[in-house]
Amino acid sequence: MTIAITIFEFVVLLFSAVLHEVSHGIEAKRLGDDTAERAGRLTLNPLKHLDPFGSVIMPILLYIATAGQFFFAAAKPVPYDPRNMKNPRTGSAKVALAGPGMNLLLAVVFAVVLRVAVYFNASDILVSLLGVVCYINILLAIFNLIPIPPLDGSRVLFAALPQTRTTFRVMYFLERWGLVVVLLFVFFGFQFIVPIVSAIFTLLTGQSFGM
Numbered sequence: 001m002t003i004a005i006t007i008f009e010f011v012v013l014l015f016s017a018v019l020h021e022v023s024h025g026i027e028a029k030r031l032g033d034d035t036a037e038r039a040g041r042l043t044l045n046p047l048k049h050l051d052p053f054g055s056v057i058m059p060i061l062l063y064i065a066t067a068g069q070f071f072f073a074a075a076k077p078v079p080y081d082p083r084n085m086k087n088p089r090t091g092s093a094k095v096a097l098a099g100p101g102m103n104l105l106l107a108v109v110f111a112v113v114l115r116v117a118v119y120f121n122a123s124d125i126l127v128s129l130l131g132v133v134c135y136i137n138i139l140l141a142i143f144n145l146i147p148i149p150p151l152d153g154s155r156v157l158f159a160a161l162p163q164t165r166t167t168f169r170v171m172y173f174l175e176r177w178g179l180v181v182v183l184l185f186v187f188f189g190f191q192f193i194v195p196i197v198s199a200i201f202t203l204l205t206g207q208s209f210g211m
Contacts, residue, residue, distance in 0.1 A: 008129065010059065010073065012136050016106060017075040018049045020099040020140060025078040027098035031091045033084035041078045051076035058186070065187070072143075072186060077150060089159050096155035103141035110134040111204035118207070131201075135209050139197050146193075148185070149178030 022044065025036030036042055041049070050056070054074035063071040085091030114130040147153040154174065161167050174181070201209050 005132075006063075006071075009132055009136065010071070012133050013059075013073050013140075014046055014055065014075070015044075016103060016133075016137050016140055017055075017073060018044060018046050019102050019106065020144070021049055021075045021078045023098040023102035024080065024095050028078075028080035028085075028091075028095045031085045031094060033080050033082070033091075035081045035084070036078045039079055046075075049075040049078075058183075062186070072139075072190070089163075093156045093159035096152035096159075099152050100141040100144050103137040103144075107134045107137040107141065107200075107204060110137070111201075114205050114207070127207075131205065131207060131209060134205060135197065135201050138200050138204075139193075142193050142197050142200070146182075146185070148181050149174045151178075151182060154178065 022042060025042045028035065029037055029042070051074060054076070056073075059071040059073040080095055082088035082092045082095075110130050110133045114127060114134060117127050117130060144151050145153040145156070147157040149171075158167070158171055198209055201207070
């Protein structure tokens, strides 16, 4: 049963990440940039979005390192070119927010379904599976809003900051070393966002995770 739940969690995580990335591309296209479409990335086919490290190696390493207690995965980022947008600065922020926005939308939808399931006394297994989908999407949204490149929060932060030489230096440094910082965060700092994710989960579902 544990293996089946783990496989389910991985599938939910993968498809939620795919929807996250496709949402970036759809928003970019809406704002005038069709880079993602021309790259064939506006598709729900997971094979188009798999990243060797983020989608395979990282979750396996996390699963092994935590003795099966935790894993996380990411899809390959959808490409976009802000120069094709009317306002590249705000356009980049809107594209960045589209991904977490999709995950929060999915979380709300499944939270509503979960509440209905609880109201009608659905099986514990169904309620738990709905909870997993909701929790994972909240987790994806909050994690991606962390302002460290290449996460979406960095695009939003840089769009909001004054465009000074100092800002560009900070951007360059974080773009260069951001992935290392993100990996360190995934392995050593993830516990800091868990209370936030759990609080939002309880707010949406009226349940505590691990029902």
